[in-house]
Amino acid sequence: MNDLKIAFIGGGNMAASLIGGLLQQGLNAQQITACDINLAQREALTSQFAIATYETAAEAVAQANIVVLAVKPQVLKPVCMAIKKDIPSTALIVSIAAGINIASLENWLGKRAIVRCMPNTPALLKQGVSGLYANTLTSNTEKAQAEQLLSAVGIALWLDNEAQIDAVTAVSGSGPAYFFLLAQAMSQAGVKLGLSAETAHKLANQTALGAARMLCESEVDSAELRRRVTSPNGTTEAAINTFLTGGFIELTEKALTAASDRSAELAQQLGD
Ligand SMILES: NC(=O)c1ccc[n+]([C@@H]2O[C@H](COP(=O)([O-])OP(=O)(O)OC[C@H]3O[C@@H](n4cnc5c(N)ncnc54)[C@H](OP(=O)(O)O)[C@@H]3O)[C@@H](O)[C@H]2O)c1
Known part of the structure; x- marks a missing residue:
């Protein structure tokens, strides 16, 4: 170069x-x-x-x-x-x-x-x-x-x-906003559980940073990282089961499909 x-x-x-x-x-x-x-x-x-x-x-x-x-x-x-x-x-x-x-x-x-x-x-x-x-x-x-x-x-x-490229748009192009949404939902839930807004924000945001670094720097994949912090009958398992029975995986797939479809649609509209 x-x-x-x-x-x-x-x-x-x-x-x-x-x-x-x-x-x-x-x-x-x-x-x-x-x-x-x-x-x-x-x-x-x-x-x-x-x-x-x-x-x-x-x-x-x-x-x-x-x-x-x-x-x-x-x-x-x-x-x-x-x-x-x-x-x-x-x-x-x-x-x-x-x-x-x-x-x-x-x-x-x-x-x-x-x-x-x-x-x-x-x-x-x-x-x-x-x-x-x-x-x-x-x-x-x-x-x-x-x-x-x-x-x-x-x-x-x-x-x-x-x-x-449509799939990339759905996963990583739009992806930061999904993590922002999760951080927002977690800090709002933290406030409902009795934390101050400032403390809840800091806890959620720093957790996102720490988790992101573990995801990128660890030798093992996301499923294994999650398994390692999920003790049987523990607090994490209680939360994860709530996510899963609420359809989190299916909802994520639906959301990313919507983003990918929209990306293809925009390409039709903007190109020629
Ligand atoms: N930001 C992201 O995260 C992201 C992610 C993926 C892809 N992209 C793509 O990256 C591209 C740039 O995004 P951006 O966020 O950097 O946009 P941006 O900050 O709005 O930058 C575009 C710049 O181009 C100027 N401009 C407009 N018409 C022009 C012309 N005819 N000739 C020369 N310059 C002109 C704009 O001036 P004015 O402000 O005066 O119009 C502005 O300063 C977009 O196509 C976007 O789809 C961005």
Whole structure:
């Protein structure tokens, strides 16, 4: 990556996380440019990262080896149509826009190397996870570059087919919100059981952090971790049985199926 130039189209939250991650990985600021219509956003990127920013894409992408599409999905089509002529023909396109499929990107930018990615919000803390899918025109070297780019903000995983992006959206894209919901429900229950709101929040949130670290750092899987903290006839078993008899597993599957279906539906609506 050390001799590549990377241009970001859209310099919002996700782009800023990626830029910060790339600089931490050892890229220098001269390798990165960004274009954003928002002046405040451009100024923030320049002062935080000392990268060159532009109001229009033409200058940002002029020398680029990789062009990262990081605007909202709703504006991606006109953005692509406007920048198509300015992107060097050999540049790799990496799209992080939710719900925009490769066929649409090929329609808007022409047949060329394109990697579609689905990151998630913990990327803001460099703790994200992304699903990646490349079209057939993408070389192994370009795939490695896209993987390194997304690895700047967490873990990057390759998918076997593009339809799996909907499943990734359901599991990890939307996933942080499920954990937030559980944390909220746990702290509300804690208050009902007599704790102060502040104590209940801290207990729930720190438990989430500890459990997440155990999940990621342990050698054993989630089912085994749960078994180890569930003594027969104990307090955890009382709670877990209540979850299970209330249909927690089925409800989770139903919820993720709804998210996956919605992801496919949005792709239909936003693409062409
Ligand atoms: N945030 C996440 O957790 C997450 C997760 C997965 C995927 N994504 C995807 O990542 C992409 C970026 O998300 P984000 O959260 O970083 O959005 P964001 O913070 O809104 O950033 C987008 C930036 O692009 C600017 N912009 C709008 N139109 C533009 C144009 N024509 N040319 C150049 N810049 C333009 C926006 O300016 P204005 O604000 O003035 O419009 C904004 O500064 C989205 O496609 C989203 O689907 C995000």
